[in-house]
Amino acid sequence: MHTRVFKVLEFDKVKAQLLEHVSSSLGKEKVERLFPSSDFDEVVQWQEQTDEAVASLRLRGHVPLDGIVDIRSSVKRASIGGTLSPQELLDIASTLYAARQMKTFIDSLAEDSSSFSHLSQYAAGLVSLSEIEQAIKKCIDDHGEVLDNASERLRSIRQQLRNTEARVREKLENMIRSSSAQKMLSDAIITIRNDRYVIPVKQEYRSAYGGIVHDQSSSGATLFIEPQVVVDLNNQLQEARVKEKQEIERILMELTGKVAEQADALLENVNILTELDFLFAKAKYAKKIKATKPLMNDHGYIRLLKARHPLIDPNVVVPNDIELGKDYTTMLITGPNTGGKTVTLKTIGLLTLMAQAGLFIPALDGSELAVFRSVYADIGDEQSIEQSLSTFSSHMVNIVDILRNIDSDSLVLFDELGAGTDPQEGAALAIAILDEVHQRGARVVATTHYPELKAYGYNRRGVINASVEFDIETLSPTYKLLIGVPGRSNAFEISKRLGLDERIIERAKSHISAESNKVENMIASLEHSKKRAEEEWKQAEDARKEAERLRNEWEEKLEELNEKRDELIEEAKRRAADIVKSSQQEAEHIIRELRQMQKEKQAEIKEHELIAAKKRLEEAVPTFDSKKKVKAAKRTHHEFRPGDEVKVVHLNQKGYLLEKVSDDEWQVQLGILKMKIKERELEYIGSSKPTETKPLATVKGKDYHVGLELDLRGERYEDAIVRLEKYIDDALLAGYPRVSIIHGKGTGALRKGVQEFLKKHRSVKNIRFGEATEGGTGVTIVELK
Known part of the structure; x- marks a missing residue:
C-alpha cells in the first residue's frame, strides 16, 4: 500500500495511541514498524493472535510484561568477547525473569483452555535460563553494584x-x-x-x-x-x-561468558517477548476503545455494525451501520457540508487498515471486513503553493495516480469528487470517474454535493445512494448515515426557519427547474418513508424483545414451579417411605418376639402364618414411580352396604364389608383378617345376595360369609344370648370347625352366662378360654361338631 494513505486516513495517529500501551522499547519499535498486510492468511492469523491476547486479559486482568529490556546489543557484544557492565547484566537478568514469568502465565492459560494455541507457540519458544539469571542476581544488587x-x-x-x-x-x-x-x-x-x-x-x-x-x-x-x-x-x-x-x-x-554461551537463546527470547509485548498492547488498546474482532473475508465485502471513528471522542461520536460489496460495490454519499460525509469515509478506510494490521475495530460483534490488496484515498484540500497547483489540480493529480493502479482488489475513497471547478463539468467528470472505477470492480465510496449525482445510483446496477441526515428542527446534522436515500438540499427550509421572507423563498423556488423539484420531492418522500419504516421496525423490535422477555420470565417461573413440585413430591415420597419402613421394622420386631414366645412354648403359632403375615407387610410397602401415577380405585355411584364384595386396591385383595366404622372408613373381612380401610381405597365388585327368595339352607351355606369371631362386649345379657345363638347357627352352616366369642373380662357375668349357654348347646363339642395370644380369659374358644 502507498504510505500516503496512512497519513490521509490518520493511521499514524492510531499507532500513536497504540504506543501508549506497550511495556518496553522493543514493543514500541514493533508498533512503529506496524503496517497493514494484504495477505489474507496473515491478516486472519494476526486477528486470531489479538483475540487470544484479549481473551487472556479478560480472564486474568493483568499480563506480567514488566522487566523487558532491549538487550540485543549487550548480547551481541558478549558473543564477540566484550565484557558487560553490571547494569547490562542486570538488564539481561531482568529480561530472563520476564521471559520466565511470561512462559508460566501462558502455560497456566493453556491448562485452563485449549483456545490459546498461538500464545502457546510463543511460550514454547521461550527458554528459561534460570542459571544465568540466578548467577547474575547472586553477584549484582539491584543498584548495579557487585556484591561482596x-x-x-x-x-x-x-x-x-x-x-x-x-x-x-x-x-x-x-x-x-x-x-x-x-x-x-x-x-x-x-x-x-x-x-x-x-x-x-x-x-x-x-x-x-x-x-x-x-x-x-x-x-x-x-x-x-x-x-x-x-x-x-x-x-x-x-x-x-x-x-x-x-x-x-x-x-x-x-558472567559475560555465561551470557555469550546462550546468546542465540537470549536473542530468541527477546524476539518472542517483542511479539508478546506488541500483542498485548493491541489487546489493551482494543479494551480501551471497546473494540471487537472483525470477521475477515477475501471477496471485498464490508459490513460494519455501529462503527465508530477511533480518534473521535466516544462521548460524541455517532455510530453508523455501513455495508458495501454484496448487492452494490459503489456507494455515493451526498449531503450538506460538515454533515459527517468525510468522517464516514475515513471510518471505512481507517477501520479497514486497522483490521488488516491485526487490530480490533470499534464496532459491534459480527462486523465484517475485507482484505484489500491496496487502499486509495483522495481526501481533503491538498492545494500545493510550492507546485502552484489549484485544489482541483492537486485532487486530479492524485486521482490520475489512483486510476493507474486500481483493480478488483482495491478500496477507493473519494472525498468531494470533482470539486474545485465548474459545477457542470465537475459533475460530469465525477460520473465518468465513478463509472471507470466501478467497471474495474473496485469497492468505491465517494462523497459529493453535486445535485446531478443524486440520481446516479438509480440507473446504474451495483451503485447505491446514501446521505447524512440533517435535522431541520435543530438546524444541525445528526451525523447518521442513511443508506439508500440520496441527500437533498435544505437551503429553503433552513432559510425559512431563520426568518427569511416566505415571498422570497417562493420566488427562489420558481427558479428551480421542474426536474430538480421532482428529484427533491422524491428524496423527501424517501427520507420520510425510511424514517417511518425505522420507527415501525423499532416498535416491532421492542415488542419482540418484550415478548421474548416475558416468555423467558414465564419459562423460568414454570421451571421453578416444576422443580418445587418435584421437590415436594420427592419429599412426600421420602417421608412415606420412611414411615412404611419404620412400620415394617416394627412389624419384624413383633414377629421376632412372637417366634421367641413360640420357642418358649407360651403360644402355638404356625410358621407359615408368620411367613404369610410378613409377606403381606412387605407387599404393603408402597413403590413409587416418578413417571407413572398410582392407579386409584375406580369411582362408581354405588352406595356401599354391609355384605358388599369389594376389592382393596392398594393391597390387591378381595373381601366383604362388615360395617361402617366412620364417615369414610369401613371394616373389611379379608380372609381371616379384619381391617379398617378408607372408602376411597375400595372398589365395588358385587352386592350380597337377597335372602327373601331363597330357603335358608341355600343362603347360609359355605358361600354365606360369617365372621370367625363374635364380639359381645357391651351387650346386655339377654341380647347377647340371642346374638350368640344366631351366630352359632350361622357358623355351623358356614362349616366353621372353631369360632371365638369375645365377651371381655369385666365383672364376669357375661362370660359366665355365655359359657353356661355354650355348654348346653347341642352343636358345641368343647369350649375353652383363649391363650395369651388369643385374648386370654376375655375370649372363649368354641369347637363345633
Whole structure:
C-alpha cells in the first residue's frame, strides 16, 4: 500500500495511541514498524493472535510484561568477547525473569483452555535460563553494584579495604581532635583527594604534618596534605582497591561468558517477548476503545455494525451501520457540508487498515471486513503553493495516480469528487470517474454535493445512494448515515426557519427547474418513508424483545414451579417411605418376639402364618414411580352396604364389608383378617345376595360369609344370648370347625352366662378360654361338631 494513505486516513495517529500501551522499547519499535498486510492468511492469523491476547486479559486482568529490556546489543557484544557492565547484566537478568514469568502465565492459560494455541507457540519458544539469571542476581544488587559474596576473594579484599580505611580514619580523627589542630587546620574534617585520605592544613603549618600535598584551595591558603603517618596505610588501601577492581573484572567476565554461551537463546527470547509485548498492547488498546474482532473475508465485502471513528471522542461520536460489496460495490454519499460525509469515509478506510494490521475495530460483534490488496484515498484540500497547483489540480493529480493502479482488489475513497471547478463539468467528470472505477470492480465510496449525482445510483446496477441526515428542527446534522436515500438540499427550509421572507423563498423556488423539484420531492418522500419504516421496525423490535422477555420470565417461573413440585413430591415420597419402613421394622420386631414366645412354648403359632403375615407387610410397602401415577380405585355411584364384595386396591385383595366404622372408613373381612380401610381405597365388585327368595339352607351355606369371631362386649345379657345363638347357627352352616366369642373380662357375668349357654348347646363339642395370644380369659374358644 502507498504510505500516503496512512497519513490521509490518520493511521499514524492510531499507532500513536497504540504506543501508549506497550511495556518496553522493543514493543514500541514493533508498533512503529506496524503496517497493514494484504495477505489474507496473515491478516486472519494476526486477528486470531489479538483475540487470544484479549481473551487472556479478560480472564486474568493483568499480563506480567514488566522487566523487558532491549538487550540485543549487550548480547551481541558478549558473543564477540566484550565484557558487560553490571547494569547490562542486570538488564539481561531482568529480561530472563520476564521471559520466565511470561512462559508460566501462558502455560497456566493453556491448562485452563485449549483456545490459546498461538500464545502457546510463543511460550514454547521461550527458554528459561534460570542459571544465568540466578548467577547474575547472586553477584549484582539491584543498584548495579557487585556484591561482596560474588566471590570469596572479593569478600576478603573488601574486608581488608574496610579495615584499612578504618585505621586511616582513626589516625586522622586523632590528629584533627588534638589541641593544636584548631590552630593549624582550616577545618576539622577528613576529605579525599586523588583517592587518598587528606586533611586541610593552613599554608603556614605545612611542615607540622609532613607527608604529601595533593591539592590546595583556590586562594592557596589551605593545603590538602596526606600526613606521613597514613601514607603507608593509604598505599595499602590503593593496592586493595586495585585488587578489588581486578576481581570485579574477573567476575564480570565470567558472567559475560555465561551470557555469550546462550546468546542465540537470549536473542530468541527477546524476539518472542517483542511479539508478546506488541500483542498485548493491541489487546489493551482494543479494551480501551471497546473494540471487537472483525470477521475477515477475501471477496471485498464490508459490513460494519455501529462503527465508530477511533480518534473521535466516544462521548460524541455517532455510530453508523455501513455495508458495501454484496448487492452494490459503489456507494455515493451526498449531503450538506460538515454533515459527517468525510468522517464516514475515513471510518471505512481507517477501520479497514486497522483490521488488516491485526487490530480490533470499534464496532459491534459480527462486523465484517475485507482484505484489500491496496487502499486509495483522495481526501481533503491538498492545494500545493510550492507546485502552484489549484485544489482541483492537486485532487486530479492524485486521482490520475489512483486510476493507474486500481483493480478488483482495491478500496477507493473519494472525498468531494470533482470539486474545485465548474459545477457542470465537475459533475460530469465525477460520473465518468465513478463509472471507470466501478467497471474495474473496485469497492468505491465517494462523497459529493453535486445535485446531478443524486440520481446516479438509480440507473446504474451495483451503485447505491446514501446521505447524512440533517435535522431541520435543530438546524444541525445528526451525523447518521442513511443508506439508500440520496441527500437533498435544505437551503429553503433552513432559510425559512431563520426568518427569511416566505415571498422570497417562493420566488427562489420558481427558479428551480421542474426536474430538480421532482428529484427533491422524491428524496423527501424517501427520507420520510425510511424514517417511518425505522420507527415501525423499532416498535416491532421492542415488542419482540418484550415478548421474548416475558416468555423467558414465564419459562423460568414454570421451571421453578416444576422443580418445587418435584421437590415436594420427592419429599412426600421420602417421608412415606420412611414411615412404611419404620412400620415394617416394627412389624419384624413383633414377629421376632412372637417366634421367641413360640420357642418358649407360651403360644402355638404356625410358621407359615408368620411367613404369610410378613409377606403381606412387605407387599404393603408402597413403590413409587416418578413417571407413572398410582392407579386409584375406580369411582362408581354405588352406595356401599354391609355384605358388599369389594376389592382393596392398594393391597390387591378381595373381601366383604362388615360395617361402617366412620364417615369414610369401613371394616373389611379379608380372609381371616379384619381391617379398617378408607372408602376411597375400595372398589365395588358385587352386592350380597337377597335372602327373601331363597330357603335358608341355600343362603347360609359355605358361600354365606360369617365372621370367625363374635364380639359381645357391651351387650346386655339377654341380647347377647340371642346374638350368640344366631351366630352359632350361622357358623355351623358356614362349616366353621372353631369360632371365638369375645365377651371381655369385666365383672364376669357375661362370660359366665355365655359359657353356661355354650355348654348346653347341642352343636358345641368343647369350649375353652383363649391363650395369651388369643385374648386370654376375655375370649372363649368354641369347637363345633
